[in-house]
Amino acid sequence: MKKVAIIGAGNVGSTAAFVLARKPYTITLVDVVPGIAEGKALDIQQSTAVFESPAKITGSMDYTAIKDAEVVIITAGVARKPGMTREDLLKINARIIGEVCSHIKIHCPNAIVIMVTNPLDAMCHVALKALGFPKERVMGMAGVLDTARLRTCIAQHLNVAVLDVHSTVLGNHGDAMVALPEHTMVGSVPLAELTSPETIHQMIQRTKNGGAEIVALLKTGSAYYAPGAAAAVMAQAILEDSKRILPVCAYLEGTYGIQNIYVGVPVLLGRKGVEQIIKLSLGRETLQELLASAQQTASLLKSL
Numbered sequence: 001m002k003k004v005a006i007i008g009a010g011n012v013g014s015t016a017a018f019v020l021a022r023k024p025y026t027i028t029l030v031d032v033v034p035g036i037a038e039g040k041a042l043d044i045q046q047s048t049a050v051f052e053s054p055a056k057i058t059g060s061m062d063y064t065a066i067k068d069a070e071v072v073i074i075t076a077g078v079a080r081k082p083g084m085t086r087e088d089l090l091k092i093n094a095r096i097i098g099e100v101c102s103h104i105k106i107h108c109p110n111a112i113v114i115m116v117t118n119p120l121d122a123m124c125h126v127a128l129k130a131l132g133f134p135k136e137r138v139m140g141m142a143g144v145l146d147t148a149r150l151r152t153c154i155a156q157h158l159n160v161a162v163l164d165v166h167s168t169v170l171g172n173h174g175d176a177m178v179a180l181p182e183h184t185m186v187g188s189v190p191l192a193e194l195t196s197p198e199t200i201h202q203m204i205q206r207t208k209n210g211g212a213e214i215v216a217l218l219k220t221g222s223a224y225y226a227p228g229a230a231a232a233v234m235a236q237a238i239l240e241d242s243k244r245i246l247p248v249c250a251y252l253e254g255t256y257g258i259q260n261i262y263v264g265v266p267v268l269l270g271r272k273g274v275e276q277i278i279k280l281s282l283g284r285e286t287l288q289e290l291l292a293s294a295q296q297t298a299s300l301l302k303s304l
């Protein structure tokens with residue numbers, strides 16, 4: 001069976017495992033906290049008896065368990081705590097990602113790596129450097145989640161099936177994300193024909209604030225169902241070589257005029273990872289927003 005490793009068996013990692021467990025995959029969870037990966041794996045394994053899946057799920061603290069994984073999803077890290085600056089978080093998670101990548105290099109040197117740990121765009125750079133893999137094999141999950149949030153918002157507002165809302169969100173994960181209302185269709189009708197510019201603006205703002213909205217409701221903790229599902233869908237597109245076109249945090253070398261920076265763009269995902277970067281024709285303003293997104297990541301990296 002195809003093998004996926006998930007590093008970090010917390011909320012996002014275990015949710016990704018739970019979503020992938022409906023497929024005939026071997027799934028290995030790894031975590032530093034004793035028992036957590038084993039416990040989550042056993043719970044998920046028992047669920048496969050209920051929904052009748054042949055998936056095999058294991059958990060471990062030992063990285064030899066990830067041997068020969070074809071895809072690795074990295075969710076290991078700490079969440080930002082009160083009093084911690086963005087730079088503090090960046091440094092702590094960069095150290096964790098560096099350590100995790102040293103194990104991936106040894107045990108599955110041919111894997112394709114999907115980064116989930118925040119701050120996402122910067123962590124992709126840390127992983128690329130630490131792994132020394134080709135850029136096609138190191139990517140980040142953000143656009144699938146942000147796009148799902150925007151599509152849900154539009155579907156709820158217009159009271160239509162979310163399946164019929166087609167959109168894409170580019171740029172960074174966070175305030176600098178770039179929504180593309182001009183590329184958003186409901187059925188085959190452009191969004192702009194169905195609602196006012198003010199409402200579209202509000203929906204985009206809500207999407208930008210999507211993670212914070214959930215944090216405010218939960219009081220403790222952050223979103224994990226949609227993030228876990230988004231990482232799982234990317235892993236599946238790679239394992240199944242399904243050539244899906246999804247918004248992914250990918251390393252750009254000139255496309256959109258952006259050099260040597262990770263930024264969210266539409267890509268073709270297949271067995272080789274990021275098989276192609278899709279170039280959309282963007283308006284001048286949108287292109288500026290995308291460049292600003294890349295610039296924000298470049299500045300953040302300077303503090304590392």
Ligand code: APR
Nearest residue numbers: 008009010011012013031032033075076077096116117118
């Ligand atoms: N090696 C392996 N696992 C680690 C390490 C490490 N060096 N350091 C921390 N972890 C594990 C923690 O023990 C924890 O179980 O990573 C897991 C993180 O899980 P949660 O704290 O539940 O966080 P989660 O909500 O899953 O988010 C994970 O994804 O969306 C992002 O911002 C989010 O960066 C965060 C990441």
